[in-house]
Amino acid sequence: MSFSNLDALYRQVIMDHYKNPRNKGSLSDGNLTVDMNNPTCGDRIHLTMKVEDGKVTDAKFDGEGCSISMASASMMTQTVIGKDVETAFKLSQIFSEMIQGKEYDEEDLDLGDIEALQGVSKFPARIKCATLAWKAMEKGIKEQ
Numbered sequence: 001m002s003f004s005n006l007d008a009l010y011r012q013v014i015m016d017h018y019k020n021p022r023n024k025g026s027l028s029d030g031n032l033t034v035d036m037n038n039p040t041c042g043d044r045i046h047l048t049m050k051v052e053d054g055k056v057t058d059a060k061f062d063g064e065g066c067s068i069s070m071a072s073a074s075m076m077t078q079t080v081i082g083k084d085v086e087t088a089f090k091l092s093q094i095f096s097e098m099i100q101g102k103e104y105d106e107e108d109l110d111l112g113d114i115e116a117l118q119g120v121s122k123f124p125a126r127i128k129c130a131t132l133a134w135k136a137m138e139k140g141i142k143e144q
Contacts, residue, residue: 013116017071022078025060034140038128043069047136056080056088068126073133075113085141092134099130
């Protein structure tokens with residue numbers, strides 16, 4: 001697949017998550033709630049998660065923001081549900097390295113749709129948009 005075709009595919013994945021977000025909403029029985037915003041562009045997220053026995057059993061988000069921010073939140077929730085908190089943190093670190101254009105170690109972790117956000121590394125002003133949901137997840141787990 002050529003680079004331009006791959007780039008187009010990645011854009012389609014991002015727009016699909018933006019227009020049809022997975023896990024959008026709020027958990028009434030969540031035991032972790034985090035509100036974060038990106039004051040430079042106005043993105044905001046309300047993340048609720050349910051963590052039981054060290055495992056993320058459910059996650060939902062709500063908020064407003066650009067396509068990158070909201071698609072990343074959709075991808076993040078989809079990726080961390082069912083994972084233990086250590087794996088969720090590791091995925092967040094890998095995502096952070098990837099989004100900054102650094103070499104990252106995928107190990108045995110499947111990044112799935114998240115790889116569609118790789119191109120954001122070319123736009124430094126958008127990195128905060130892409131990482132907002134991930135930072136909220138990290139903050140919530142640390143504060144739990």
